Amino acid sequence: MRRKLSILFATGSAMTMPVLAHASVTLYGLLDNTIRYTTNENAAGNSKVQMGDGVLTGSRWGMHGTEDLGSNTKALFVIESGFAPDTGVSQQGGRLFGRKAYVGLQGEFGTVTLGRQFTVIHEVIASYDAMALASLGIVGFQGGPYTGGVRQDNMIKYTRAFGGLTFAAQHAFGETAGSFAKSSSTGASLSYAAGPFLAAGGYQSMRDTNTYYGVKVPTSNQNVWSLGSTYNTGPATLYLGYTNSNVDAADYRNHAVYSGVKYVFMPAWSLIAMGTFDRLKHGSTTGNRFTGALMLDYVFSKRTDVYVEADYTTLSGAWRTLGGQTDFATPMFGHGSRFGATAGLRHKF
Template structure:
């Protein structure tokens, strides 16, 4: 009997590291589903009613965890998969972990991350957008300027009090050429109390289908820089930003200014508003874009909320042709029409 107890105790002790490691793994995600009405959803100008993904956030599930390596050093990872809540299909081209696939180290030296991850331009521009570059493609069109996510990327972040510096490099992985398909960027942000400002600069080479559906013959160097800030006072938080985007061979130049706000009407009710104005220059022609959106979000709890969102876009000149390209920002395509009005009713749950 004693031998059996000893054997059982030894088995339990041997299993403890496995239990501890398992405890470091966290399953998380969110499901954000909406019913959307929108105008001008084909070349004939017909309206459309559909069930679709969230207004602000894309649905996803993921795994993340850390391991303490001692000496104030930790290993960490994030594996995150996007999916369409209305059909259950995988997004990001059907990738298993298309949203993020990152392994990193965090210590006194800063934080370093390796893998598929958001670009510095996307993170910085989203920080000064009241809607965080929304998931709704017609409003979140600036995602096309940022590259959103890059594969094969190493990113480094270091904070010095309220100052944060970051750098990122994406390997092109083309034999015989170090620069083909690569990208590099840097950002700086400073925060003090309720106030924050920041800026980013990013260069990507041989950009084609990833940007506005350009053919390979127009593969271009894309240069993006942006600056912005946000300020929190009382129940409100206010946002201001500017993005400068350039493509050399394809000859696109965009200047975008945006302003927004979040205001807590009640402890469980938040109003969000965002306004974008974009100037386009392409092949000797110009175009202008006005996009605005407002959202009223009611929180039933910390995990579940419901919202109504309204957005309106008006295009002029070259922006009509650009926004009608078959691959332009997916759901943001206006099919040759100059306007779109949309209304969304959504329900979101985090787990």
């Protein structure tokens, strides 16, 4: 349950009487802890049992608030901190508010926000991914480095809905003296919802990146575009998507196709099944990656649920080489496959 605080802010000056404005601030959070078993966790092929963050969602706490400015206009802010539930340490490189930190205005003109935020390409892909780009990296690998970053600093974002049509655009400043474009990122997305059907797509260009999945690469521009859709048939929702990622000077090109289904077969029970096939080309080499995942969830209440999950990944060719890197997001230590099984408990407040 989210805790709401009503706060009166007094403003004024020596020349005027104080003016009171009403604002609403909400404290919220989520803890999602798991026990996970995986194979091929070192060069010898040994398995590992560990505790970690959630499959679908990362643990976090935060605050968001709004202030009514009149004329159908509101000021808003969000600050959100990610942390590892097994150790309590901060995520996102140890940042205090590494998940989100932005302020904005919302009105009939749309919503404008400034600060550290999710990229528009990440948000649009998540809308037609059955696991919404899972927090578990090996399952949600087509997010993150694949798209040039889940979140970006120094971002201005604009969103506006026109009936069933929603448009979003962003620019993250590179903040480099002498060049407006250097190290910056620009993107846009468009989605259309009508009844049970959603269709969406987006594009993003991230300039002057020098890593790909944690591997050092020549300084490159990374361009990503994606299309996808969902269809709800009552208890089942079907998902289908395609994403193309091109890291030009580093010569990495990926084509990923992913599909899935979420089926609510009883009020408290739901099942998610998904699969992603990725074709990688790097120089003269090519390789394939397939990841499939299955998750069964039981909801105790609006705040608490438990789940079990299983996933399998197989790599070949250039993907196996990339997966063998020691700083790869989910290192495979030269092995061509990995099986994982997870049990988790999630609680929201």
